[in-house]
Amino acid sequence: MQLSARLGIAPSTVHRILQAAGLNRLTYVDRATGEPIRRYEHESPGSLVHVDVKKLGNIPEGGGWRYVGRRQGEKHRAATPGKSLNAHGSPRLGYAFVHTVIDDYSRVAYTEVHDDETAVTAVGVLHRAVEWFAERGVVISRVLSDNGGAYRSHLWRETCDALKIKPKYTRPYRPQTNGKVERFHRTMADGWAYSRCYASEAERRSALEGWLHDYNHHRPHTAGGGLPPFSRLTNVPGQYI
The missing domain is CATH 3.30.420.10 (Ribonuclease H-like superfamily/Ribonuclease H)
Structure with missing residues (x-):
């Protein structure tokens, strides 16, 4: 849709062009370079x-911030034994x-x-x-x-x-x-x-x-x-x- 809006052509036309080039799915393209991904597979187990x-x-004792929230996560970090402190005095696990x-x-x-x-x-x-x-x-x-x-x-x-x-x-x-x-x-x-x-x-x-x-x-x-x-x-x- 974004390409269609920028180029001023129908989405179906954009899809047809990308499909012909083999680039109609994001998984076919390396997002960092924009180049097509060249898929390969070695011939037998162990060859590579x-x-x-x-x-x-x-993860701190009691659970990390992804599940308990940042405030509770910081409390867990502070209470976890064996931690060190960074340059700002915050706990480092x-x-x-x-x-x-x-x-x-x-x-x-x-x-x-x-x-x-x-x-x-x-x-x-x-x-x-x-x-x-x-x-x-x-x-x-x-x-x-x-x-x-x-x-x-x-x-x-x-x-x-x-x-x-x-x-x-x-x-x-x-x-x-x-x-x-x-x-x-x-x-x-x-x-x-x-x-x-x-x-x-x-x-x-x-x-x-x-x-x-x-x-x-x-x-x-x-x-x-x-x-x-x-x-x-x-x-x-x-x-x-």
């Missing part, structure tokens, strides 16, 4: 995995860093929550993800990350070399290259991180395993034709649990 970190503010490794082909995801995003933590997650996927018959050969410090470190490259994994990096200023893991993090935020009122950060973190199991084994995924990610792995023990 995406890694990234999602940063979340820790720190962050949860959600490290994710997601398979490009199947969209099966492995996730851990940590208190930092250092190279040491990142390579620990990678080691455990490689083992977890291997137990399910998936051998990882390539890993795609952004250009963050942990992934550009010598430790990351040495770890990839030891695991016989080729590290790949997104193009600078093109985060959509790693869009599959970013899309997963949006799904995770809606389905787990902010889905209900958690009484503490510990309660939220303990709920992740159950949500992740549902995502991998039961939640329909458009990339799998409406079937869950694990349906794209064959002959895996516990596949239909």
